[in-house]
Amino acid sequence: MIRIKALTWISVLMLYAAHVPAVHAGDMRAAHAGAAGSRKALIEKAANHKEEALAEAEAKARAIARDKAALEAAVKSLKAGIAKFKKTNSRNRKALTTLRDEEQALRKDLDETVAVNREFQGVVQANAKDLNTLLAQSLLSGIHPGRLDYLAPLIRAKQFPSMDDAARMAGQLFAEIQSSGEVALTRGTIVDRKGREQTADLLLLGKFTGIYTLGSETGFLLYSGNSQRYFALSRLPSARIRDNIRAYMNGESDSVFMDISKGSAIRQLAHRLSLAEQVPKGGALVWPLLVILGTAVLILAERIIFFTRRRTNTDTLMAALREKIADKDLEGTTHILESRKKKLIPKVLLSAWALKDRSRPEMENALQEAILGEIPAIERFLSTLGMLAAIAPLLGLLGTVTGMINTFHAITFYGTGDPRMMSGGISEALVTTMLGLSVAIPIMLAHTLLSRRVETQISRMEEKSVAFVNMIFKTRAQGN
Numbered sequence: 001m002i003r004i005k006a007l008t009w010i011s012v013l014m015l016y017a018a019h020v021p022a023v024h025a026g027d028m029r030a031a032h033a034g035a036a037g038s039r040k041a042l043i044e045k046a047a048n049h050k051e052e053a054l055a056e057a058e059a060k061a062r063a064i065a066r067d068k069a070a071l072e073a074a075v076k077s078l079k080a081g082i083a084k085f086k087k088t089n090s091r092n093r094k095a096l097t098t099l100r101d102e103e104q105a106l107r108k109d110l111d112e113t114v115a116v117n118r119e120f121q122g123v124v125q126a127n128a129k130d131l132n133t134l135l136a137q138s139l140l141s142g143i144h145p146g147r148l149d150y151l152a153p154l155i156r157a158k159q160f161p162s163m164d165d166a167a168r169m170a171g172q173l174f175a176e177i178q179s180s181g182e183v184a185l186t187r188g189t190i191v192d193r194k195g196r197e198q199t200a201d202l203l204l205l206g207k208f209t210g211i212y213t214l215g216s217e218t219g220f221l222l223y224s225g226n227s228q229r230y231f232a233l234s235r236l237p238s239a240r241i242r243d244n245i246r247a248y249m250n251g252e253s254d255s256v257f258m259d260i261s262k263g264s265a266i267r268q269l270a271h272r273l274s275l276a277e278q279v280p281k282g283g284a285l286v287w288p289l290l291v292i293l294g295t296a297v298l299i300l301a302e303r304i305i306f307f308t309r310r311r312t313n314t315d316t317l318m319a320a321l322r323e324k325i326a327d328k329d330l331e332g333t334t335h336i337l338e339s340r341k342k343k344l345i346p347k348v349l350l351s352a353w354a355l356k357d358r359s360r361p362e363m364e365n366a367l368q369e370a371i372l373g374e375i376p377a378i379e380r381f382l383s384t385l386g387m388l389a390a391i392a393p394l395l396g397l398l399g400t401v402t403g404m405i406n407t408f409h410a411i412t413f414y415g416t417g418d419p420r421m422m423s424g425g426i427s428e429a430l431v432t433t434m435l436g437l438s439v440a441i442p443i444m445l446a447h448t449l450l451s452r453r454v455e456t457q458i459s460r461m462e463e464k465s466v467a468f469v470n471m472i473f474k475t476r477a478q479g480n
């Protein structure tokens with residue numbers, strides 16, 4: 001259109017120029033004729049340009065119309081795609097919300113499963129320790145070597161216990177119970193009275209008494225859990241007891257002497273003199289040993305009183321708490337814990353009950369802190385017992401050395417002609433050693449039992465703490 005307007009103006013200007021009077025009159029007609037021809041040519045040229053411009057404009061209009069239609073189709077397609085994406089996005093948001101809810105539920109189930117697994121592992125570990133202690137001290141372990149090996153990874157928590165492990169532990173415990181009421185006649189290796197290993201006929205009366213027959217020698221056996229071997233008692237029993245044992249082993253008698261104290265009575269049987277008769281022969285070092293023994297007895301009595309006063313029936317307690325918490329009886333739960341707050345486990349649980357509306361980590365931290373706060377009182381005097389158990393045999397060894405010195409002095413002055421001159425030093429040496437070991441063994445046993453009791457109490461506190469937290473959060477989840 002701009003091009004058409006420009007041609008029109010050019011034509012007008014040329015027409016105007018054609019009408020200007022010529023300077024020279026003689027050229028007017030000629031100029032007029034030339035202007036008319038030029039004007040006609042220009043008009044035709046302008047018309048041609050106009051037609052071309054109109055054709056070009058129509059072509060561009062058609063192209064614009066095509067482009068417009070294409071753009072409208074593209075916009076329509078994009079709008080349809082956007083609507084489709086919006087629907088897809090809405091579905092994805094709903095699916096994401098559902099997945100998040102499922103994730104939260106799965107995390108909750110995972111936390112509960114982890115707590116249950118930890119509780120299960122703690123129970124299995126505690127029972128594995130108890131079973132290991134039981135089997136290590138059992139007389140029957142001597143004829144079943146290696147039956148404690150699988151318990152070591154469970155005790156050290158190097159592997160998570162499986163149901164097969166628990167079933168194996170239960171089966172072995174029942175087998176031990178059954179074997180403790182049976183009589184076994186077999187052959188095995190023992191360490192005889194001279195310290196040599198010998199193969200002998202063994203008679204095991206449950207897990208209480210071991211008897212051996214080695215050629216013409218018949219006597220009682222002792223079992224060492226550390227070395228897992230049988231040791232012949234240093235002194236043979238009386239002839240009457242030996243005859244009774246032989247008759248029983250030959251099927252000629254229905255009764256036999258049995259030591260239900262698992263060796264304690266047999267050890268007493270091996271001594272000719274009573275302890276009261278031997279103590280005065282031990283010299284001056286006997287009295288420190290007796291002081292150690294008295295101190296250990298006092299500590300043991302104090303520990304027994306401590307655990308007796310703080311003992312509680314955990315099954316009854318947890319059942320009552322479970323009922324109260326399930327009924328959301330806050331006052332009843334508080335009353336149960338407050339009424340027994342002098343006991344160990346209720347005192348620990350009471351510290352977490354104060355945070356019953358808090359999160360699980362906060363409650364678990366409070367329980368852990370409470371347990372750690374009770375451990376010093378539970379472990380009181382435990383190290384002292386261990387120290388006394390270590391000192392007693394050393395004092396006995398010192399008595400042995402002093403007794404041997406006295407013996408050598410007697411030999412120096414009187415020679416070896418009269419053994420009675422040396423008997424005093426030898427008696428002192430042996431009695432102090434015997435007394436030192438006699439004091440150390442019960443103290444070590446008490447230390448071991450107390451250590452086991454402490455570990456069991458701590459494990460029980462941790463177990464009931466986890467169960468208590470699970471009760472609270474299970475009730476809270478059901479309420480939500």
